[in-house]
Amino acid sequence: MSLKYAVLAALLEGEASGYELSKVFDVSLANFWPATPQQLYRELERLARDGLIQARVVRQERRPDKRMFTLTEAGREDLRAFAAAPPRRPTAIRDELLIKIQAMDGVDPGTTRAQIEERMSWARGKLDRYTRVRERLLAGRTEDEFLREADRIGPYLTLMAGIAFEEENLRWCERVLTHLRRRSAVG
Known part of the structure; x- marks a missing residue:
């Protein structure tokens, strides 16, 4: 999948500037499709050129x-077709950590612990x-x-998937730290 469909899906919420879309990506789409502002702006230009979105200038x-x-109607139709098609392949984890x-074997255990703790901090x-986005979406409803x-x-x-992913990230990190502590107590 390309960034194209993530941008089109974000525009389902309504008209937005590039800056506003980058904030949407930071808050709601980054849990499954991260993009830098530069990538986002390039994709917006491409989508406008292809007639899938339209742009208007607001003087300030x-x-x-x-x-x-x-979104244009062509953009909505393209997004509907994408949403209806089966995924090409399952998700694969690509994680430097x-x-x-x-x-890690042979590396100072303190270095590994620090990397895991940093991951935990990011996940939290x-x-x-x-959680703030969830509360805003629910607006007092169950x-x-x-x-x-x-x-x-x-x-x-999709927010639920992001929450579950980060909760599992924390559980995994706790398990890794537990095993590292046990090994250092034995060694």
Whole structure:
């Protein structure tokens, strides 16, 4: 999959500037499809050129003009076709930390512990952000009420996957630290 469909899906929420979309990516899409602002702006240009989104310029006083992007009907149709097609292949984990853990034997255990603790800190930070997004989406409703009544539940369902991923990340890190402590107590 390309960044294309992540951007089109983000625009389902309505018109947004490139800056606003980069914030959406940081908060809600980064749990499954990260993108740098530079990648995002390049993709917006490509999508506009391909007629899948349209841009309008908003004049601002004392600030540079900004471009606001919306989905075109061609973009909606392309996104619908993408959503209806089966995924090409299952997700594969590509994680530099796992390579480091694979090769950790012979490395100072303190270095490995520090890397795991850093991962835990990142996971906690993401969980905090995801929890705030969840509370905003629910707006006082229970999860069941939201899933029954909301116009769009896709963003919530993907948020649930991000929360589960980071919770599992924390559980795995705790297990690794437990094993490292046990080995250092024996050795």
